[in-house]
Amino acid sequence: MSRNGPFALAFNALVIAFMLAPLVVVCVVAFTPENTLTLPTTEFSLRWFEAVFAHPDFMQSFWNSLRLGLASATLATLVAVPAGLAITRYEFPGRDFLNGLFLSPLIIPHLVLGVALLRLFALVGGTGSFGFLIFAHALIVTPYTLRLVVAALVGFDRSAEQAALSLGASQATVFKRITLPMILPGVTGGWLLAFINSFDEVTMSIFVTSPSTVTLPVRMYMYATESIDPLMAAVSALMVAVTAVAMIVLDRLYGLDRVLVGGHR
Amino acid sequence: MTGSARKATPWWLSTPALLLFTALLLVPLLLTAVLSFNVYDAATGPRAGEFTLDHYVHLFTDSYYYGIFWRTFWISALVAVICVLVGTPEAYVLSRMRNPWRSLLLLVVLAPLMVSVVVRAFGWSMLLGPEGLVNGLLGIVGIGPIKMLYTETAIVIALVHVMLPFMVIPVWTSLQKLDAGVENAALSLGASPFTTLRRVVLPQVMPGILSGSLIVFGLSASSFAIPGLLGGRRLKMVATIVYDEYLHELNWPLGAAIALVLLVANLVVMLSYNRLVEGRYKKALG
Numbered sequence: 001m002s003r004n005g006p007f008a009l010a011f012n013a014l015v016i017a018f019m020l021a022p023l024v025v026v027c028v029v030a031f032t033p034e035n036t037l038t039l040p041t042t043e044f045s046l047r048w049f050e051a052v053f054a055h056p057d058f059m060q061s062f063w064n065s066l067r068l069g070l071a072s073a074t075l076a077t078l079v080a081v082p083a084g085l086a087i088t089r090y091e092f093p094g095r096d097f098l099n100g101l102f103l104s105p106l107i108i109p110h111l112v113l114g115v116a117l118l119r120l121f122a123l124v125g126g127t128g129s130f131g132f133l134i135f136a137h138a139l140i141v142t143p144y145t146l147r148l149v150v151a152a153l154v155g156f157d158r159s160a161e162q163a164a165l166s167l168g169a170s171q172a173t174v175f176k177r178i179t180l181p182m183i184l185p186g187v188t189g190g191w192l193l194a195f196i197n198s199f200d201e202v203t204m205s206i207f208v209t210s211p212s213t214v215t216l217p218v219r220m221y222m223y224a225t226e227s228i229d230p231l232m233a234a235v236s237a238l239m240v241a242v243t244a245v246a247m248i249v250l251d252r253l254y255g256l257d258r259v260l261v262g263g264h265r
Numbered sequence: 266m267t268g269s270a271r272k273a274t275p276w277w278l279s280t281p282a283l284l285l286f287t288a289l290l291l292v293p294l295l296l297t298a299v300l301s302f303n304v305y306d307a308a309t310g311p312r313a314g315e316f317t318l319d320h321y322v323h324l325f326t327d328s329y330y331y332g333i334f335w336r337t338f339w340i341s342a343l344v345a346v347i348c349v350l351v352g353t354p355e356a357y358v359l360s361r362m363r364n365p366w367r368s369l370l371l372l373v374v375l376a377p378l379m380v381s382v383v384v385r386a387f388g389w390s391m392l393l394g395p396e397g398l399v400n401g402l403l404g405i406v407g408i409g410p411i412k413m414l415y416t417e418t419a420i421v422i423a424l425v426h427v428m429l430p431f432m433v434i435p436v437w438t439s440l441q442k443l444d445a446g447v448e449n450a451a452l453s454l455g456a457s458p459f460t461t462l463r464r465v466v467l468p469q470v471m472p473g474i475l476s477g478s479l480i481v482f483g484l485s486a487s488s489f490a491i492p493g494l495l496g497g498r499r500l501k502m503v504a505t506i507v508y509d510e511y512l513h514e515l516n517w518p519l520g521a522a523i524a525l526v527l528l529v530a531n532l533v534v535m536l537s538y539n540r541l542v543e544g545r546y547k548k549a550l551g
Contacts, residue, residue, distance in 0.1 A: 022388025
């Protein structure tokens with residue numbers, strides 16, 4: 001294979017720098033000892049992180065986002081596993097429709113979903129309800145779990161299942177003891193991907209959260225439109241840290257390259 | 266198990282998901298479509314039983330609104346073009362690297378996808394501000410300071426940052442299907458590297474480039490946090506104007522009409538990908 005020339009490598013370095021610049025700058029500025037958004041040069045300080053943990057609004061939003069991510073990812077997994085089984089194991093009229101429907105939140109703008117759900121919640125009196133918010137997030141993260149569940153089920157050797165069935169195991173036992181353990185990496189990978197996407201979501205949430213259910217990204221958005229100080233950088237750095245931890249776990253469990261580019265190395 | 270019971274099984278399995286998607290996707294979209302035709306009264310809000318086409322007429326006759334649609338369109342098109350020009354060569358350069366650099370740098374390019382867009386928007390507002398790093402660097406070479414924050418330039422730069430992974434992924438995927446032997450054959454038969462790139466590599470990654478640019482265009486056109494945080498109060502795009510109509514003006518029917526126009530435009534762009542790419546290239550590439 002031919003090598004990259006110096007021009008190609010320089011171009012690559014520029015693109016990498018461009019991709020990293022905003023994240024690096026956020027994480028470094030979070031350690032500033034100053035009152036303004038300046039790069040710390042001589043000393044580093046944790047004062048803005050302490051300020052975040054002492055800030056009741058940000059802390060409440062953080063717990064909201066965490067609970068919401070856990071609940072909605074779990075709900076999405078619970079609906080995606082049986083739906084994935086239906087889509088991969090059965091030929092039936094309406095299969096393509098169901099598959100398209102369950103993946104559609106990927107191509108419908110989140111803004112439109114936010115507007116539509118706000119209308120529904122206003123009509124049924126669910127505005128500000130945390131339960132409704134969980135369902136709303138489950139809707140937008142279901143495609144991610146479904147895709148990984150389907151991928152796990154497609155590359156699946158069914159002979160062990162058939163052996164168990166012929167030896168008299170019930171359908172339920174086969175699912176619990178054979179199918180589920182074999183697709184578990186896809187299921188847990190899908191759950192984590194769903195959690196990350198719920199934890200980061202802002203556009204839909206901004207329409208359907210109320211002051212008591214505001215999520216962390218929505219709180220940050222509102223904070224940033226009014227004031228810009230190192231507190232925002234510290235929260236952002238914490239966000240990056242949470243996402244990074246989730247990504248490392250996802251990589252160990254499932255393989256990040258498989259999630260991001262669909263299995264091509 | 267009887268035949269009819271077996272036929273029903275996939276539907277039973279899909280029922281939980283189907284309930285969720287009916288209650289929270291199909292019904293709300295239908296309600297919003299109805300709402301967009303409701304008469305709006307500034308004093309009492311939308312009137313349930315009375316219907317009008319006014320909101321849609323308004324969007325395409327009031328220069329404020331179609332101006333915003335036009336700005337959203339050209340910003341998204343520009344972002345898509347820049348992503349093609351940067352993302353395609355980047356994917357190609359990465360694919361020619363050796364591991365571990367290849368996997369590591371691919372991850373660096375794609376991983377920002379998973380960090381909240383609010384964090385990335387905030388990062389760019391720090392970099393592009395009057396005291397920011399970019400103006401600092403420009404100052405060293407004697408340019409500026411240039412006002413970038415709260416301009417279209419800032420929106421385009423940040424959108425390219427957010428969208429670049431969506432361009433690199435499909436191009437990378439089509440590059441993986443590329444047979445290196447064909448490239449080497451062209452080179453050994455005396456084609457210059459540039460000719461090989463243009464005549465052998467480029468045609469084969471074209472489906473990836475097309476699909477990537479359509480995704481980038483669609484996502485840019487509906488982006489909310491980037492124009493909201495980097496465009497300031499006056500520079501609006503479609504998504505931020507919908508937000509204003511809903512939460513500041515409280516004119517829900519007009520907001521619903523704008524959102525639906527955006528949805529239809531988006532679906533047309535996204536679904537045309539299938540026809541364009543699959544129709545034209547499946548035949549050619551088998």
